[in-house]
Amino acid sequence: MNDWTGFLGGHPQAVTPNMDALANRGVNFTNAHCPAPGCSPSRNAVLFGVEPNKSGLYVFYDLDSIPEETLKPYTALTEFFMANGYETFGSGKIHHKRDTDNGEWSEFFKRDNQALKFDKNEDEYYTQGNWKMTFGPTLSPYEKNTDYQNTTYGVEVLDRAHEKPFFLAVGIIKPHLPFVAPKPFFDLYQNPVEPPVMFENDIDDIPEVGRCMIKQGDNARFIKDHAWDRVRRAYLACISWADYNVGRLIEALEASEYADNTIVVLWSDHGYALQEKGHFRKFALWEETTRVPFIIWDTREHQAGEGREIADGVSLINIYRTLAELSGLTPPKYVDGYSLAPYLEDTRRRLPTPAVTNWGRGNYSVRDADWRYIRYYDGSEELYSHLKDANEWSNLADQREYAEVKRRLSAFIPTDEAPLIKEGAAAWSMPISADKAL
Numbered sequence: 001m002n003d004w005t006g007f008l009g010g011h012p013q014a015v016t017p018n019m020d021a022l023a024n025r026g027v028n029f030t031n032a033h034c035p036a037p038g039c040s041p042s043r044n045a046v047l048f049g050v051e052p053n054k055s056g057l058y059v060f061y062d063l064d065s066i067p068e069e070t071l072k073p074y075t076a077l078t079e080f081f082m083a084n085g086y087e088t089f090g091s092g093k094i095h096h097k098r099d100t101d102n103g104e105w106s107e108f109f110k111r112d113n114q115a116l117k118f119d120k121n122e123d124e125y126y127t128q129g130n131w132k133m134t135f136g137p138t139l140s141p142y143e144k145n146t147d148y149q150n151t152t153y154g155v156e157v158l159d160r161a162h163e164k165p166f167f168l169a170v171g172i173i174k175p176h177l178p179f180v181a182p183k184p185f186f187d188l189y190q191n192p193v194e195p196p197v198m199f200e201n202d203i204d205d206i207p208e209v210g211r212c213m214i215k216q217g218d219n220a221r222f223i224k225d226h227a228w229d230r231v232r233r234a235y236l237a238c239i240s241w242a243d244y245n246v247g248r249l250i251e252a253l254e255a256s257e258y259a260d261n262t263i264v265v266l267w268s269d270h271g272y273a274l275q276e277k278g279h280f281r282k283f284a285l286w287e288e289t290t291r292v293p294f295i296i297w298d299t300r301e302h303q304a305g306e307g308r309e310i311a312d313g314v315s316l317i318n319i320y321r322t323l324a325e326l327s328g329l330t331p332p333k334y335v336d337g338y339s340l341a342p343y344l345e346d347t348r349r350r351l352p353t354p355a356v357t358n359w360g361r362g363n364y365s366v367r368d369a370d371w372r373y374i375r376y377y378d379g380s381e382e383l384y385s386h387l388k389d390a391n392e393w394s395n396l397a398d399q400r401e402y403a404e405v406k407r408r409l410s411a412f413i414p415t416d417e418a419p420l421i422k423e424g425a426a427a428w429s430m431p432i433s434a435d436k437a438l
Contacts, residue, residue: 001175002271003291004239010291011196015188015240018247019293022266026297027308027344033290033355033367034270035317037282038429039176040096041358042269042316047095048074049320049335052358056418059360059431063095065424075332077320078104081167084329089157092150092171106166109153116140116180124186126230128221135227135234137183145182147172151245155252162258165327170249172242175272177281179234181241186233188240193232195275196288197391202277205395207380209363210284212432218280232274253299262299263326267316268292276391283431285365285374287392290357292316296344298326308347313355313367314340354412360433361417366409373397373409377434381406 003010007023008030035045040060041052048071052058055074063071076095078088082104091109116138118125125136142148154170174181203211222228246266253259273279273288282289294316298304318337324330325339343349354368362377372392374382381397383406396402420435430436 001239001268001293002288004236005293008293013189013194014236016243018243018250022250022297023295024306026295027310027347029294029310029314031311031313031369032292032294033313033315033357034292035315036358037270037284037289039269043096046316046319047077050074051317051336053414053417056421058420060426060429061424067423070421073334076104078167085164087164087166089166090169091153093173094169094171109150111146111149114144116144124230124233126227132177134178134180135231136180137186138180139183142182147174147245151248154249158252158256172245174242175235175238179238181237185237185240189233189236192229193236198276199393202393206382207376209376209378209380209432210382213284214277214279215281216278219275219278228275235274260299264297265319266293266295285357285359285363290365298344310343310347312351312369314351315355356412360431361420362434364413366412371405371409373406375410375413
């Protein structure tokens with residue numbers, strides 16, 4: 001999920017009333033960014049509390065395929081809470097393909113996989129010939145959809161009487177591909193869906209490494225098939241479907257005995273591009289692919305006030321230390337980042353560091369309140385002023401007057417990088433990097 005929500009203002013037609021309400025009640029980090037623009041490396045970083053440049057987990061892995069010795073130094077967030085007396089419950093996508101029978105969960109929900117029904121004559125329906133690249137409304141009852149089942153499990157856990165404190169993770173999968181959701185959520189969006197604002201010569205000043213990250217094939221197919229409108233409508237429908245299920249969880253929490261003693265965190269593993277720079281999907285270091293929803297609502301703060309926002313660049317790597325401090329626990333010493341707990345109490349305080357995002361060894365983006373700086377493994381650069389150029393159209397990296405800005409931001413780029421962990425790495429996910437040169 002990118003910033004195409006009401007509370008982040010990324011798309012004017014986005015219908016997300018439940019997440020908007022959550023953002024208003026908690027602290028809305030309006031400039032939050034993922035550790036890596038892909039679900040596997042981002043989730044590994046957040047859930048183990050270690051940046052990719054330290055772990056070497058730069059790309060996609062199924063955790064069961066990574067050697068045990070590689071993960072031995074790290075304690076997953078769920079394991080951390082379990083070791084501190086918590087029960088841990090999960091459903092949906094939490095890790096990347098390792099969420100059951102791994103010692104992290106007291107209980108993990110196994111969903112009922114059922115084929116969904118589609119009307120392929122629907123105007124919204126579109127496919128590239130395989131399930132993953134399908135876009136359109138399902139006619140099946142809500143209960144047949146995976147995210148409804150995953151959320152129902154979360155609702156049931158909240159309805160139980162628990163003797164121990166508990167950690168509940170509900171991994172709502174949409175808007176992951178395929179972009180399919182119940183038809184009422186497509187009906188929220190009129191034809192045509194407003195496209196993002198684009199600039200024809202946007203990529204002319206982007207270094208070759210950056211251009212190689214653009215999925216131009218997807219863009220070309222969608223243009224040829226006149227499909228971009230259906231793709232964007234399907235993406236927004238999936239976001240509204242996710243929002244519906246977030247609403248179900250919050251409603252269940254408020255009806256439970258835990259309504260005043262729970263910390264709620266909503267986050268997305270990475271952003272998504274919908275044709276900006278001719279790009280589709282993730283796997284790049286620009287705004288739409290790194291920016292994510294990130295909300296923390298501590299229900300114990302009854303007088304905290306509404307509409308609190310933090311606009312400084314912030315990384316999701318800070319979730320581990322933040323939840324530990326808010327729960328009165330001490331995290332493992334190796335855990336990266338810092339606790340956001342003091343900034344939840346006083347949102348006027350400036351955050352100490354910007355957000356750093358990594359995609360492949362040697363490629364980094366640094367995002368603070370006003371700037372994005374990108375440096376690739378070959379030393380090529382991009383620099384964008386978000387005060388003047390929120391769409392990141394004008395690369396200022398070669399202009400001498402911004403040398404000091406580059407110097408300041410480049411100081412946050414890691415100088416020591418772990419080698420790529422090759423065991424278990426998915427070759428298809430290898431970006432253009434120090435491990436896979438042009």
